[in-house]
Amino acid sequence: MASMQTTGRRVEVWFPKRLQKELLALQNDPPPGMTLNEKSVQNSITQWIVDMEGAPGTLYEGEKFQLLFKFSSRYPFDSPQVMFTGENIPVHPHVYSNGHICLSILTEDWSPALSVQSVCLSIISMLSSCKEKGKAVCGYKAFYVPVTLKDYRKRRPPDNSFYVRTCNKNPKKTKWWYHDDTC
Numbered sequence: 569m570a571s572m573q574t575t576g577r578r579v580e581v582w583f584p585k586r587l588q589k590e591l592l593a594l595q596n597d598p599p600p601g602m603t604l605n606e607k608s609v610q611n612s613i614t615q616w617i618v619d620m621e622g623a624p625g626t627l628y629e630g631e632k633f634q635l636l637f638k639f640s641s642r643y644p645f646d647s648p649q650v651m652f653t654g655e656n657i658p659v660h661p662h663v664y665s666n667g668h669i670c671l672s673i674l675t676e677d678w679s680p681a682l683s684v685q686s687v688c689l690s691i692i693s694m695l696s697s698c699k700e701k702g703k704a705v706c707g708y709k710a711f712y713v714p715v716t717l718k719d720y721r722k723r724r725p726p727d728n729s730f731y732v733r734t735c736n737k738n739p740k741k742t743k744w745w746y747h748d749d750t751c
Contacts, residue, residue: 586644587613590684594618599688605634614639617653618688626696633658635691636667637684647678649740650687660698661725666732668739669694670725675744 591613594604601621608617616637622628634654640646652658652667662670673682673690700723725731735742 583641583643584613587639591616594684594688597685599685599692601692602688616684618684620688620692622658623692623696627698628658628695631658632656635688637687644680644682647674647682647740648684648687649738650674650691651739658695659724660695661700661723662694663724664728664731664735665724666735668731668735668742670744672744675740675742 591604591609594602594616598604601623603619605617605619608615618635618637620633620635622631622633633652633656636649636651636653638649640648651669652663657663657665657667664670669691671690671694673679673687
């Protein structure tokens with residue numbers, strides 16, 4: 569690993585090189601339905617916004633979302649902080665209304681071999697494989713307001729209200745309990 573000395577502190581050179589390489593890969597060959605929001609990387613290479621469109625033939629077809637990626641100086645040894653942001657947070661059993669995503673590769677199953685593209689593909693896959701997404705109107709209650717059959721199948725995690733009220737702003741500080749492989 570290349571490094572250089574700067575005012576008594578060691579600065580790792582691979583960090584920006586790895587991010588630059590992944591940034592170029594995302595610009596030149598993005599996963600289907602994903603595009604890098606170019607404005608988001610103008611001021612800092614450590615925070616990106618990726619615009620996402622729901623995959624054709626899925627419950628999310630035609631819907632538009634934004635993913636926020638934040639990279640620490642320990643990336644790729646430490647996973648990026650990834651969450652949905654903006655006006656439209658997908659209603660999904662593994663996505664909380666504050667944008668936090670319950671996905672193991674974002675925490676304990678992270679590997680430096682993974683990349684922004686592989687995270688994007690995992691999130692697309694998670695949304696695309698969902699067979700039921702119900703639009704929960706209040707907390708723990710199974711109370712649904714169907715707008716269309718498609719909207720009727722949307723739902724949030726059962727602990728959404730409690731989690732959103734009590735969680736840390738950084739989803740990586742959550743100790744996730746992966747108990748559901750149905751979606």
